[in-house]
Amino acid sequence: MLLDDREGRPGPFQNKPTGPWSAPPRAPTAHPSPAPQRVAASRTRRPIWSAIFFALLVLGVGIRAYRDLSRPEAWDYWKESYLSPSMASSLIAKLDLDGADRGRPALAISGKIGAASASWLRERLDEAHLSAGDVVLLSSPGGNLDQALIMGEIIRSRRLATAVGTADPSGRLTRSYCASACVLVYAGGTPRYGVEGSALGVHRFTATLPSHDPVADAQRTTGMVLSYMTKMGVSSAVVEAMSATRDVRWLSPTEALTMNLTTGPIGKAEVPRR
Numbered sequence: 001m002l003l004d005d006r007e008g009r010p011g012p013f014q015n016k017p018t019g020p021w022s023a024p025p026r027a028p029t030a031h032p033s034p035a036p037q038r039v040a041a042s043r044t045r046r047p048i049w050s051a052i053f054f055a056l057l058v059l060g061v062g063i064r065a066y067r068d069l070s071r072p073e074a075w076d077y078w079k080e081s082y083l084s085p086s087m088a089s090s091l092i093a094k095l096d097l098d099g100a101d102r103g104r105p106a107l108a109i110s111g112k113i114g115a116a117s118a119s120w121l122r123e124r125l126d127e128a129h130l131s132a133g134d135v136v137l138l139s140s141p142g143g144n145l146d147q148a149l150i151m152g153e154i155i156r157s158r159r160l161a162t163a164v165g166t167a168d169p170s171g172r173l174t175r176s177y178c179a180s181a182c183v184l185v186y187a188g189g190t191p192r193y194g195v196e197g198s199a200l201g202v203h204r205f206t207a208t209l210p211s212h213d214p215v216a217d218a219q220r221t222t223g224m225v226l227s228y229m230t231k232m233g234v235s236s237a238v239v240e241a242m243s244a245t246r247d248v249r250w251l252s253p254t255e256a257l258t259m260n261l262t263t264g265p266i267g268k269a270e271v272p273r274r
Helices: 036-070 072-082 117-128 145-157 182-187 214-231 237-243 253-258
Strands: 087-095 104-111 135-139 161-164 177-179 193-196 199-202 249-251 264-268
Touching: 087 117, 087 135, 104 117, 117 145, 135 177, 135 182, 145 182, 145 214, 161 182, 161 193, 177 182, 182 199, 182 214, 193 253, 199 237, 214 237, 237 249, 249 253
Parallel strands: 104 135, 135 161, 177 199, 193 264
Antiparallel strands: 087 104, 199 249
16 A cells, blocks of 8 residues: 555545545636626616616607697697587477477587587497487588588488487477588488478688699599498589679578488478577
């Protein structure tokens, strides 16, 4: 047996009591940690870039919203939709159209047709739960042409009747008027009742925004109105009457019937109280 020449010190081949000799474990190598200054700088840099990105995002949205709302028509639509609708409505449980106590449910709408009146009307009709043959009672000086066309299409799609007048909660009918773009809404009804003493007024439609070619715009508008009226079963004579004057022309009951604008005259209505 070979031993180390130094007393008490085992040789390289001497076994330990528990097994072969092995080198003592090395102490774990410590990786150098990043400098505290670098960690602090990286932590500070991230919130700054996040804040800058968020600010740019908000600025971009704000600029786009300002551009949209800076247009008069966009602001009008926003105001109509969320602040103050230009039209008002009331639900009538039983509208007495002919004085024979055979009334039907009706939605009475009044006021100027605004930039979002079509959406407003659709919501009011959904709330009213009217059925085919029920009545939309109109009292309006007119307003937005495009919205009026859509309102007429909505009324036709639901197969609702139209009439001109106002009514109290008991259903008692009072005469009124429907002029300009309101006539397009009225044309959407099926049938279209004529109320004695109420009036339908037409005139030439004019553009409210500046145009590079007013003549072409007028021709397009006339063509659009003619196509709509033909679809609703109204004679082209009503469009001719519209094109003939800038001022409102009030149609007589006979004219309205001849043009097929009114399809069913009914009894008298009360004179509105002043």
